[in-house]
Amino acid sequence: MIDPVILFFIFGLSAGLLRSELRLPPAIYDLVSIMLLLTIGMKGGIELAKQPFLELLPQMLVVIALGIVLPLIAFPLLRYLGRFSRVDAASIAAHYGSVSMGTFAVAVAYMSARGIYYEEQMPLFVVMLEIPAILVGIVIAKGFSKQTNWAQVGHEVLLGKSIILMIGGLLIGWIAGEEQLASIKPLFFDLFKGILALFLLEMGLITSKHVGSLKKYGPFLIVFGISMPMLSAVLGASTGCLLGFSVGGTAMLAILAASASYIAVPAAMRISVPEANPTLSLAASLGITFPFNVVIGIPIYYAMAEYIHAFFGA
Amino acid sequence: MSDNIKKLLTIVTEAALENILIKDIERLGAQGYTITDARGKGGRGSRSAAWDASGNIRIEVVSDAAIASQIASHLKETYYDNYAMILFMSDVEVIRPGKF
Numbered sequence: 001m002i003d004p005v006i007l008f009f010i011f012g013l014s015a016g017l018l019r020s021e022l023r024l025p026p027a028i029y030d031l032v033s034i035m036l037l038l039t040i041g042m043k044g045g046i047e048l049a050k051q052p053f054l055e056l057l058p059q060m061l062v063v064i065a066l067g068i069v070l071p072l073i074a075f076p077l078l079r080y081l082g083r084f085s086r087v088d089a090a091s092i093a094a095h096y097g098s099v100s101m102g103t104f105a106v107a108v109a110y111m112s113a114r115g116i117y118y119e120e121q122m123p124l125f126v127v128m129l130e131i132p133a134i135l136v137g138i139v140i141a142k143g144f145s146k147q148t149n150w151a152q153v154g155h156e157v158l159l160g161k162s163i164i165l166m167i168g169g170l171l172i173g174w175i176a177g178e179e180q181l182a183s184i185k186p187l188f189f190d191l192f193k194g195i196l197a198l199f200l201l202e203m204g205l206i207t208s209k210h211v212g213s214l215k216k217y218g219p220f221l222i223v224f225g226i227s228m229p230m231l232s233a234v235l236g237a238s239t240g241c242l243l244g245f246s247v248g249g250t251a252m253l254a255i256l257a258a259s260a261s262y263i264a265v266p267a268a269m270r271i272s273v274p275e276a277n278p279t280l281s282l283a284a285s286l287g288i289t290f291p292f293n294v295v296i297g298i299p300i301y302y303a304m305a306e307y308i309h310a311f312f313g314a
Numbered sequence: 315m316s317d318n319i320k321k322l323l324t325i326v327t328e329a330a331l332e333n334i335l336i337k338d339i340e341r342l343g344a345q346g347y348t349i350t351d352a353r354g355k356g357g358r359g360s361r362s363a364a365w366d367a368s369g370n371i372r373i374e375v376v377s378d379a380a381i382a383s384q385i386a387s388h389l390k391e392t393y394y395d396n397y398a399m400i401l402f403m404s405d406v407e408v409i410r411p412g413k414f
Contacts, residue, residue, distance in 0.1 A: 271330060271334065
C-alpha cells in the first residue's frame with residue numbers, strides 16, 4: 001500500500017544515515033525540482049483557466065490570513081515553552097507558517113494515485129501561503145526596523161526560485177490550456193511520479209544530514225516538529241471546510257498548513273535575520289517535519305479532513 | 315614591475331550572501347570578481363553544498379591594496395558576526411595591470 005515514491009525517500013534517508021557516498025548531482029537535483037514545480041504550476045493553471053478568477057479572491061485572502069496566523073501561533077510556543085531566543089523562535093515560526101513544495105508534490109501524487117478530487121486552485125494557495133509567514137517572521141524578530149532592507153526582502157521572497165517557477169507554470173498552463181500543452185505532456189505530466197521519486201531520493205539524503213544535528217538541540221524540537229504540523233493541519237482543515245472545499249481540497253489545505261518550508265524561508269531568513277541559527281530551523285523542518293509529513297502525516301491529514309467533513313456535514 | 319603586483323582577496327562564505335556581496339564589492343571599487351562553488355569544513359560546521367541553502371562560494375577579487383583592504387574591513391565588520399566567512403589576502407603578479 002505504501003507508495004513507491006515514499007520508498008525512494010526512505011531509501012535515500014537510510015543510505016544517508018549509513019553514510020553512503022550516494023548523492024544526486026546538484027545540477028540534476030536542480031532540474032528535478034524545476035520540473036516538479038513547473039508541472040504542479042501547469043496542472044493548476046490548466047484548471048484555473050476554466051473558472052473565473054475573481055471568485056477566487058476571497059479564498060486567497062483567507063489563505064493569506066492563515067499564513068499570518070500560523071507563525072503567530074508557533075512563535076509563543078517556541079519562545080516560552082521551548083525557551084528559544086527571540087530571533088530563533090521567530091525564524092522557526094516563519095518556517096512553520098510557510099509551505100514545503102516537496103510535501104505538496106507528494107500530496108499531489110497521493111491524491112492522484114487514489115483518484116481523489118481536490119480544488120484546482122491549490123497551487124495558487126501554495127504561493128499565497130509561502131509569503132506571509134516570511135514577513136511575519138522578520139517583523140517578530142526585528143520589529144518594523146529600519147535596518148531591514150524591505151526591497152531586498154521583497155525581491156528575495158517574490159522572485160525566489162520556487163515562487164517564480166510555480167507562477168511561471170501557472171501562467172503557462174493558464175495561457176496555453178490543456179490541448180496546447182498536450183505536446184509537452186509526456187515530459188512533464190507523464191514522468192511526474194518518476195521525477196518525484198528522484199527528488200525524494202535526494203530529499204532523503206539531505207534529510208539524513210539534518211537528523212544528526214537534532215541530537216544537539218534536545219527533545220523539545222522533536223516534539224515541536226511533530227505537534228506543530230498536527231496543530232496547523234487542524235487549522236488548515238477547518239479553514240478548508242469553512243471555505244466549502246471538498247474532502248480532498250480540505251486535506252490539501254491541511255497538508256499545506258502542516259508543511260514547513262526548507263528552501264524559500266531559510267534563504268530569506270539568512271539574509272534578513274542573520275542572527276538566527278539556520279541549523280536549528282532546518283533540523284526541525286527537514287529533520288523532523290518533512291519526513292513525518294511525507295511518510296505518516298499526509299494520510300493522517302486526509303483522515304482529519306474526512307472526520308471534519310463528517311462532523312460538520314459540509 | 316611593481317605596477318604588476320596587486321592584491322588577491324579571497325572570500326569563502328555562504329552562497330546565500332552572493333548577491334549582497336557582489337553589490338558591496340562593486341560599490342567599493344573592484345573592477346571585477348570571480349565566483350566558484352565551494353565545499354569544506356570550518357568553525358560553523360561542514361558545508362557540503364549538497365543543496366542550495368548549504369552551499370558555499372569562493373569569491374576572488376584582484377585589485378589595488380587600498381581597495382582590497384577596504385573591502386576586507388567592510389566585510390569583516392558587516393558579516394563576521396553572523397555568517398560563516400573567511401577572508402585572506404595575498405600578493406599576485408598580474409599580466410595586464412590595466413585591467414585591475
